Amino acid sequence: MNLLALYACCFLFAGTNEPTATLQVQITNVKNGNGKIWIALFRPDEKFGTNKPGIAKIISVTSADDQTATFELAPGRYALAMYHDLNGNDLMDRNFVGIPKEPYGFSKNFRPRFSAPSFEDCAFELLPGGKTISVKLTN
Template sequence: MKSLILPMLSLLLSGYQQPAATLKIEITNVKSGHGKLWFAVFRPGEKFGEGQPSIYKILEVKSTANHAATFQLAPGQYALAVYHDLNKNDLLDKNFIGIPKEPYGFSNNFRPKFSPPKFEDCAFELTASGKQISVKLTN
């Protein structure tokens, strides 16, 4: 009997998923009323700001008003990168030395000086009760 309890408990808990929390993101300083906003949400251990993230959203931009996106995520630590794809080429255009030519922003409104930000620079905690953040795009 005792030998059955542990496997049964393990089976029951394997289907358990942590309830989702709501992450609300407001984007400010939108200077152009066209293009797309690309939101990329990263978890610890993922390559922050590189490649295709596993959690992302794309919104059409039709005005210079503030824009908002919502994600349903498990509580935990995350970091956000967003950019305004002005010409809709699905790329963050950069100049010849790698500096972005299109508006961008990060959670914690982190502004990199001489190198791309690290996950730790932009990390925030999403609790079970949810979180609202605001990101100001660069000019």
């Protein structure tokens, strides 16, 4: 019976090792040494810019130096959005028109003019060998 259980375990866990690639995100133009940086990664089939990203990470900021975040992901297309929550209220503060009052950034350093960016505006390819991207926060 133990041999049967061993075979069953091997069968169940065989093939579950999805290949991963390392995405390193360098965050520049950090002006304030407190708060948190919220990072959201979206896949093409997810609604970019929603409050429910497929992959998210929060970094505590303790200095006004550049920050780094590392993700282990399946190779593929992604788009990244982030903001620096300066006051720690877990929200991106906006003015009465809806324009962000806290620093934010997107992959490919896309800077929106009159509306929020689309997935395609910020999309990048993560290859099996990994990738490093740099995102500059707004002032």
